[in-house]
Amino acid sequence: MEKLIAQIKQGKVWPFPGGIHPPGQKTISTGQAITRLPLPDKLVVPLKQHIGANGKLIVDKGQQVLKGQALTKPVANWSVPIHAPTSGVITDICQMPSAHPSALPELSIIIEPDGQDRWCTLNPVPTPSLLSHEQLIDIIHDRGIAGMGGAGFPTYIKADSRKAIEYFIVNAVECEPYITADDMLMREYASGIIAGIEIMQQLLTPTLTIVGIEDNKPEAIAAMQTAAAHNDKIIIQTVPTVYPSGGEKQLIQLLTNKEVPSGGIPADIGVLVQNVGTLFAVNQAVFEGKPLIERVITVTGNTIHNPGNVWALLGTEIKHLLDCQGFSPVPQQRVVMGGPMMGFTLPTVRIGVVKTTNCILAPDHEELAEPGPEKACIRCSACADACPASLLPQQLQWFAKSKEYDKLKEHNLFDCIECGACAYVCPSEIPLVQYYRVAKVEIKEQQAEQVKAERAKERFELRKQRLEREQEARQNRHKRKPATEKSADEKQKIADALARVKSKPAKDDDKSAVAAAIARAKAKKQNQGAGLEPDNSDVALERAARKEQARKYKEQKAAASTTDGDKAAPADDKKAAVAAAIARAKAKKAASSTTDSETATTTPADDKKAAVAAAIARAKAKKAAKAEQADSLEVDQTQSETAAPADDKKAAVAAAIARAKAKKAAKAEQADSLEVDQTQSETAAPADDKKAAVAAAIARAKAKKAAKAEQADSLEVDQTQSETAAPADDKKAAVAAAIARAKAKKAAKAEQVSSVEKDNAVDETAPTTKNQEPGTEAQPEQTAQDKKKAAVAAAIARAKAKKLQQEGSDK
Incomplete structure (x- = not known):
């Protein structure tokens, strides 16, 4: 580092690639001192005159303002205020054309000067060395100082650099043709510029301060050397006249032999650059308390009769500058803001001066000829040779025309400083810089859209997560609490x-x-x-x-109707039907018992009859076993109905299952009866006593079947009673009916078993035909016609029994 400092102090400079030597045309405007323009009729002050966000308006339409009064206040980062250039009245706040090639409207304050030029209260600082770093930064910020030599970067941001600065470079090169504003400023206000440099040295504490000036400005070099003689940390360095040596990165390479990395800033390599006009404004802001409300502007060109440099208030219309300097326009006159290399043609002269305006050029057609039609590229490589950033202008132009933005980024489009050297040397007159500017804007718009999309996606994801959390919270609120033990x-x-x-x-x-x-x-x-x-x-x-x-009420009602039938209220139809069915069942049962006893004592038996009786006994035993099985199924169903928590649907299903099982058992019993009848018909003897025995057995079977059918009727009627008479619960009624059916079946089974035992006893004790008393005549053999009659009678009996059984089950 010491070696580098020694080389710098010896006056050594390092070249940068590329560069051109256009005609300077600077002597046109350096023949006279800087003059001050008269007050214009109105001032158009845009709210945005720098890189960054607009300030917030703090004045209203119709308000009286003083010179130097703040019109806006900063509300965001990289935001600086603007101030009233003179005293007067705010006549309007509206959209006006901007100082941009597109002249897009932007919010501006229209001030009508009152001619008194009255200042607001100023707060000068005679000894800034007594102020702290933060106080100095606040002064620079509040006075609205921004870069006056390029893009208008807020000065307080640079002055408050968080990175260590080794070299503080003052850009006094002013390499572009026609522009002499900085040259004349250094000639006349060198001491003020050196005072501004010393304030920045206090803020940045650099190791060395270098002022770079082109060798075509001898008067400015001499003035600056004289003003900086007392400060040994300030070096006035002369650099060769090459365009664009005034570019920030090119000047750093010229003076320090350091190269700013692609996509980086000078602070990354410990360097910071400021323009001489900006430093003079810093001096006025601190020592005099003046905000940035005016600047030096070069007004030149062949159509200007009195070219020179003037102090112009910010907001002064370009037309006022031209008229004051003797403007004689030509047909299709062009007015350029800036120099011929990096400036742009204004669409109207009703645009106000801003902080970055350093030159107004009004050339005639011979001085600055209109560009010819664009021709095809001949691949001469002159553009690449002239590029100070070592880019490939030809490829960049192709990629820009085809909108291949990714390839433009790969070829470092944003390292282009838009100096115009490539377009200046192009023999095909291709406006290369215009392609680059359009491509840069489109890429920035695309990046802004991507940022918007990412933010929208992020907001969507956050909203989705929030909705999921709310939904989960709602579900948790409606969930039951975890099971706990009862108290x-x-x-x-x-x-x-x-x-x-x-x-x-x-x-x-x-x-x-x-x-x-x-x-x-x-x-x-x-x-x-x-x-x-x-x-x-x-x-x-x-x-x-x-x-x-309800059960007690039912029992009391039943007891009252039994003991006092004559005085009882008119019985229900269903109850009467039940009573009638019960009476019929009792009568049939009595008749069946009488018939069985008579038949057992009066009918003579023989060996065949004994065989028939044995078969009947076996059939009855088999029926009894099946009935027992059906009863057990019924009881199991009853138990399942009483054990489990009953409801209406389950009770109905259980009842249907029970009825189906009962019908199945009845069908099985009927099949057994038919089998017995078949056995009887096959084993019947031709004798009349055999026929009588068979008929008696058939009669007993029919009587028993009728009794069972009647019994089923009575059970069904009991079920009807339990469902219609008592107001008891449906579930209890279903349980009671099931129990009643089980009891009835048990009683019938017991009676059947006793009847079977009696029949077996009678059959075993009856005398056979071989032991008949003497004198008894044998019955004549049964004829074929009698057999047919007997078979028909048996079939009729079976059909009737089946019909009675079906009617009983339907009831």
């Missing part, structure tokens, strides 16, 4: 309910079993759903009490 009071209530159910006086064993089963089922359900189901023990007890009351 001691709830357990005691359950125990008391079970005790009350068990301690009730039972009318019979079946009712007690049903009640116990219901109680157990309820207790089990409550214990399993502890913490998940509400406690319904009180409701269950009330329901049980209502059922018990």
